[in-house]
Amino acid sequence: MYDYLIVGSGLFGSIFAFEARKKGYSCLVVEKRGHVGGNIYTKEVEGIQVHEYGAHIFHTGNKEVWEYIRQFAEFNRYTNSPIAYYKGEIYNMPFNMNTFNKMWGVVTPEQARKKIAEQIEKYGVDEPKNLEEQAISLVGKDIYEKLVKGYTEKQWGRRATELPPEIIRRLPVRMTYDNNYFNDCYQGIPIGGYTQMIERMLDGIEVRLDTDYLEEKEELDNICHKIVYTGPIDAYYDYKYGELEYRSVRFETEVLDEENHQGNAVVNYTEYEVPYTRIIEHKHFEFGTQPKTVVSKEYSAPWKRGDEPYYPVNNERNNLLYEKYASDAAREEKVIFGGRLGKYKYYDMHHIVAEALACARENL
Numbered sequence: 001m002y003d004y005l006i007v008g009s010g011l012f013g014s015i016f017a018f019e020a021r022k023k024g025y026s027c028l029v030v031e032k033r034g035h036v037g038g039n040i041y042t043k044e045v046e047g048i049q050v051h052e053y054g055a056h057i058f059h060t061g062n063k064e065v066w067e068y069i070r071q072f073a074e075f076n077r078y079t080n081s082p083i084a085y086y087k088g089e090i091y092n093m094p095f096n097m098n099t100f101n102k103m104w105g106v107v108t109p110e111q112a113r114k115k116i117a118e119q120i121e122k123y124g125v126d127e128p129k130n131l132e133e134q135a136i137s138l139v140g141k142d143i144y145e146k147l148v149k150g151y152t153e154k155q156w157g158r159r160a161t162e163l164p165p166e167i168i169r170r171l172p173v174r175m176t177y178d179n180n181y182f183n184d185c186y187q188g189i190p191i192g193g194y195t196q197m198i199e200r201m202l203d204g205i206e207v208r209l210d211t212d213y214l215e216e217k218e219e220l221d222n223i224c225h226k227i228v229y230t231g232p233i234d235a236y237y238d239y240k241y242g243e244l245e246y247r248s249v250r251f252e253t254e255v256l257d258e259e260n261h262q263g264n265a266v267v268n269y270t271e272y273e274v275p276y277t278r279i280i281e282h283k284h285f286e287f288g289t290q291p292k293t294v295v296s297k298e299y300s301a302p303w304k305r306g307d308e309p310y311y312p313v314n315n316e317r318n319n320l321l322y323e324k325y326a327s328d329a330a331r332e333e334k335v336i337f338g339g340r341l342g343k344y345k346y347y348d349m350h351h352i353v354a355e356a357l358a359c360a361r362e363n364l
């Protein structure tokens, strides 16, 4: 008999397992994929750590989280500074003085502010009825047309005029020449990839790969006292109230026989006519100098059951549906639900660390 059966070896399940083992509990981790790590899994190709399920940059403003995660890996000083490509032009992201200088030739924050205000005055509306009107009312036409429109339309699979204004509540503009995407004070990439970080968490813990808990539920339930379930909550209840919706992403990854393809880890393609949203060049996350390179084109994709669920669609319908599942989950005595799929919520890694630690504190 195990004290804990942990379903899913992603960041949440692995931290919980580590904490449980530390307290002397016996654990079994079951993972339906053929590898540990969930979506932060990295795989070595040509000496480069490839982020198989999308680019993952660790960032946090929480010192406790930062200290905690660094016991499992050494982090480098990677700073996320994505660039945007629009019809042959390159712009810095997030929107900052470098972006405005390139767009309009303005040099001082005062000039940039004036230019944005002019644009909003000229093109903005008082009561935006769709995403296009909303975005233009926030940052003006030039930034919207070149940097927001096509990217957002590809992300949502719909035209901006057909999307609700609420999707974009704010479009932060930064009046400094600072290309660092995140405002958090701690940021980096684990040297040697995320998988080895997870392997350290799971060191000494029994892990069964290629094991779908829901297919072997009865036997697995019988060999443990408690369960931590980090899979999709609606699947746990056999979709009895209906299916929660996601947006998915498709990756096309290739090895290129060149040393440096795009000079940056993340390049966003903001024009609608280019079908992918981003190209990730993985070696730049670790300042790699390998002779070859690996790039992944990212395509935003609709989701159907069986596809990889990436981004929860937290609209009214899905949130109400989730509440129904969550109230069933709250009545479970043996099962704890956690992680992005168990809670149907978009969590960054630092949120997951904090949530998993809170869950461990509460239950262990």
Ligand code: FDA
Pocket: 007, 008, 009, 010, 011, 012, 013, 030, 031, 032, 033, 036, 037, 038, 039, 040, 053, 054, 055, 056, 057, 058, 059, 211, 212, 213, 214, 230, 231, 232, 249, 310, 311, 338, 339, 340, 341, 347, 348, 349, 350, 352
């Ligand atoms: P995760 O999905 O990783 O783990 C759940 C595990 O459970 C999976 O391994 C799954 O196979 C397994 N499982 C499910 N059902 C099962 C079953 N029935 N039986 C057995 N196993 C089962 N965050 C960040 O901080 N910086 C970033 O740059 C990014 N980038 C990013 C890009 C993209 C494209 C996405 C979608 C997400 C990010 N994130 C991110 C978020 C990050 O991926 C996320 O916070 C963690 O991976 C969540 O960890 P979990 O353990 O909750 O889920």
